[in-house]
Amino acid sequence: MRVALFVTCINDALYPRTGQAVVTLLERLGIAVDFPDRQTCCGQPQYNTGYRSQTVPLARHYERTFAGYDYVVTPSGSCAAMVRDHHPKLVNGEAAGRTYELTEFLVDVLEVTDVGAYYPHTVTYHPTCHGLRMLGLRDRPQRLLEQVNGLELRELEGAEECCGFGGTFAVKNPDVSAAMGADKARHILDTGATAVCTVDNSCLMHIGGTLSRRGAAVRPVHLAEILASTEGDVW
Structure with a gap:
């Protein structure tokens, strides 16, 4: 199983620990995680603001960057929704259909709900x-x-x-x-x-x-x- 992390812009710039947590969690579950360093924005800000033509190159780049992976996992419901729902309207490709928000990947793909976590709060x-x-x-x-x-x-x-x-x-x-x-x-x-x-x-x-x-x-x-x-x- 080839799995890639799509960390998203806001996590990369402001909340890097979230991306690190995803890797820590998945590796604990026996999943090796790749991080393609060519990844960029999924185009959600541009698309939602009405700049559809400017979104197309970003969607194409996403497809090229994550081509060949079985699953692309992201700790963002909004970016996962952007990729899965809107990218297919803009470009041809398969990476969008293999993109999962983290909880979807855990529950639907790995079929786990108990990930061995401890959080006393x-x-x-x-x-x-x-x-x-x-x-x-x-x-x-x-x-x-x-x-x-x-x-x-x-x-x-x-x-x-x-x-x-x-x-x-x-x-x-x-x-x-x-x-x-x-x-x-x-x-x-x-x-x-x-x-x-x-x-x-x-x-x-x-x-x-x-x-x-x-x-x-x-x-x-x-x-x-x-x-x-x-x-x-x-x-």
């Missing part, structure tokens, strides 16, 4: 819009979290409501975005959890920033970092 989970609505992740992330030793999963009110990030939406509609983020932060605080996790660091950045401005001690953490944690090494 109370956690609430926010399902991101692309993961929920475009990929249809449903309860895969929760099933993985429920098997983490030491973790107590707290239910989040209004979980399926957008956090307000939405990429350029947050830039073009800052007041609405901030109000949505405030609602999400309030519900997270109501759970009493010490950590909030998602499958997208872009949404987690927005949520974490909102919580920080409120002076909240809740830790924003990517799901991959929880799953990579063990008793000897909590991320």
